[in-house]
Amino acid sequence: MNQTFTLKEKTKQIFVLLVPILVTQLGMFSMVFFNTIMSGRYSSSDLAGVAIGTSIWSPVFNGISGIFLAVSPIAAQRFGQNKKEEVSTVVKNGIYLSVIIAILIIILGYFFLNPILDYMDLSPRVHETAFDYLVGLSYGLLPLFIFNVLRSFIYALGKTRVIMIIMLLSLPINLVLNYVLIFGKFGFPELGGAGAGYATAITDWVFLAMTIFIVMKQDPFSTFRIFSNLREFSWERCKEILKIGVPMGLSVFFETTVFAIVTILLSKFSVTTIAAYQSALNVVSFIYMIPISISTALTVLVGFEVGARRYKDAKQYSWLGIGVSVLIAIGTGLLVVAFRYQVAGLYSNESAVINLTANFLIFALFFQISDAIQATAQAALRGYKDVNVAFIMTLIAYWLICLPTGYLLANFTSLGARGYWIGLTIGLLAAGICLSIRLIHIQKHRFTVEAAQQ
Known part of the structure; x- marks a missing residue:
């Protein structure tokens, strides 16, 4: 990354980093997309099972990944200060944390996964698919968490194209594995929706192998010597990561948990409603x-x-990023609403699922705008390493606004399941407004005063 002097240069810098990150994010999400699409093509029950499994796994994964994301702002600030050795120490201790957390998640899953699924009172077929899907995913936890730490390190240096290339090379592998394991092709067992979990786990190991090779062999990453002297464990560095990462992780966790809770609340509806949602x-x-x-x-x-x-x-980067995000959200939201039936048809052959999915997608425009504001405002605050107040704001928005509003609208009005979408949109908008106000406060007071004292 280089210093920029004009808004034009800053816009260009954002897109230089953004495009590879976007390709990577879309690639990673494509794995979930393929899981859902192929499982739906296998059967509606398998689609529902993968949906339930995803609703349980997503909050855990996104919350834990939020902790590892702390490596990016910490390393980026050290990089901006030209403290190369400290960047290396932060990343090494991030890897230690990823291993510890992966082991803890596997142990917790062993004891609590079945009780959680039993509590949801699912049909036997959906229960079995959800359980087997999550077991399959668990084999990829360790490589996935370590990969996320290394990805945060690479992003902190501004070299976002590297991860994009790794993703583009790995994605076809995941697609083929999904096909052969879900449908039992080329002599492989026919696992149905559960096969998607195993395919994802194998792909996670591929991610990690390629990333380690690049970090060890390619400049400028190799100059940081991340994998030399891994005995440099520092509890102080781990605490620094956790101090920023835990509020970040909890914020992401509570956001994704809201969606998971909605999925669970919808489980009392038909399989068609679950699949459409x-x-x-x-x-x-x-x-x-x-x-x-x-x-x-x-x-x-x-x-x-x-x-x-x-x-x-x-400050200029912060508001420029928020503006770009909102404009793109408006454009994509309008496209989804315009082509909602065609999009819904990608997920199912059943007309009932298609119609209900298309109906849900009408809410996409306002949902996307609200989500775009809160996501980018929160990201800017993370760059300032201001995460605690943001966490409290998002916690209130998600749990005291999103869920209660959605529940009331869904159960005490004629909206039904649509009420949850409205509740989610209102809560996310509230979060976006509050986070933006917090960003203004941080920029106007804390860092304006510090700049004046220099």
Whole structure:
């Protein structure tokens, strides 16, 4: 990354980082997309099982990944300060944390997965598919978590194309594995929706292998010597990562948990409703990769400028990123609404599922705009390493606004399942507004004062 001086240069810098991150995010989400599409083609029960499995796994994965994302702003600020050795130490301890957390998640899953599924009172076929799908995914936890730490390190240096290339090379492998394991082709066992979990786990190991090779062999990553002297464990560095990463992770966790809870609440409805909701959510989440990618770039750029004490540039990046995110959300939301039946047809052959999915997608426009604001405002705050207040704001928005509003609208009005979409949109908009106000406060007071004291 280089210092920029004009809005034009900053816009270009955002897109230089953004495009590879977006391709990577879309590629990673494509694995979930393929899981859902192929499982739906296998049977509606398998689609519902994968949907339930995903609703359980997504909050856990996104929450834990939020912890590893802390490596990016910390490393970016150290990089902006030209403290190369400290960047290496942060990444090494991030790897230690990833191994510890992966082991803990596997142990917890062993004891609590079946009780959670039993509590949901699913049909035997859906229960079995959800369980086997999650077991398959568990074999990829360790490589996935380590990969996320290394990805955050690579992003902190502004070299986002590297991860994009790894993703593009791995994606065809995942697609083929999905095909052969779900449908039992070329002599492989026919596992149905569960096969998607095993395919994803194998792909995670491929991700990690390629990433380690590049970090060890290619400049500028090899100069940081990440995998030399891994005994440099520092509890202080781990605490620094956790201090920023835990609020980040919890914020992501509680956001994704809201969607998971909605899926669970919808389980009292028919399999058609569950499948339609998951399909619509899959579409919205796929598009959400754009503001998420902008957010990742924004955290790195703001962190880099703050580390270099260029607070005016950090402020300009923050609002430029939010503006770009909202404009793109409006455009993609309008496209989804316009072609909702065609999009819904990708997920199922059943007319009932298609019609209900298309109906859900009408809410995509307002949902996307609200989500774009809150995601990028929160990302800018992460670049300033201001995460605690943001966490409280999102917690209130998700759990005291999203869920209660959605539940009331779904159960005490004629809206039914559609009420949950309205509740989610209102809550996300509230989060976006509050986070934007917090960003203004941080920029106007804390860093304006610090800049004046230099």
